[in-house]
Amino acid sequence: MPRTGLSPEAARQRATEIAVARIREHGFSKLRLADVAREMGVSHAALYAHFRDKAALLDAVTDSWLADARQRTARICEGPGPAVERIEAWFVERYRIKSGRVKSDPEIFYGFNEATAGERPVIRDHMALLCSELTGLVEEAGLGGRAEAAMLDEALTAFLHPSLIAPGPDPDREAALRRLVRVLLAGLSATRS
Known part of the structure; x- marks a missing residue:
């Protein structure tokens, strides 16, 4: 089959875009590397140069x-305002992202949920970034550090875990x-006084 003429990064991006479109059209469980390769105009084997397996493509x-x-x-x-207000906004934004996506993009959200359940590296990296962001906000607010950030995140799991998000934002x-x-x-603040 012919080459795409794309750089390796552009080929990965194109394969990811095709995979997203196919997941939306046919469902997460029906994604096949062979179908993505065919749509790109390359052989199934050529796609392995960019993704070692289906799981790697799903990670992308x-x-x-x-x-x-x-x-x-x-x-x-990075925004303005007191860190305490930004902590609340940060959690609300995470809730809005997930609850909005479960309704607007259910098959991709299903894949995200599966990746979370499987503790895929892409999810671990994302969670580490979120932990770092929240820890920074908690420290800036003078409410502690990593342990307090982890406690907040754990306490709010019912609002944020993909398996527990209801379809669509619920006021x-x-x-x-x-x-x-x-x-x-308020509890964290009281323990600091």
Whole structure:
């Protein structure tokens, strides 16, 4: 089969885009490397130069899906305002991203959920970044460090774990998340006084 004429990075990007489109059209479980290769105009074997297996391609899909989330949480971390307010905004944004995506992009979200359950490296890296962001905000707010950030994240799992996200943003659920974040932050603040 012919070469694509794309650089290795561009070929990876194109394969990822095709995989995303195929997942949306046919479902996460029906993605096949052979179909992606055919649509790219390369052999199945040629695609292995870019992705060692289907799991690696799915990791690339998940990573591309998470890129927007990383930008959105980073903007909050780097933004103006008191760190305590940005902690609340950071958790609310994570909830909005996931609850919005489960409704607007259910097959890709299903893949993200599967990657989370399988503890894929792309998810571990993403979680490490989130931990670093939250730790930075907690430190900036003077509420502790990594241990307190981990406690906050664990306490809010019911709002953020992919398996527990309800379809679409729920204003009542978001309000409950805000209340719980405020209670937890008040508790951390009280222990620092």
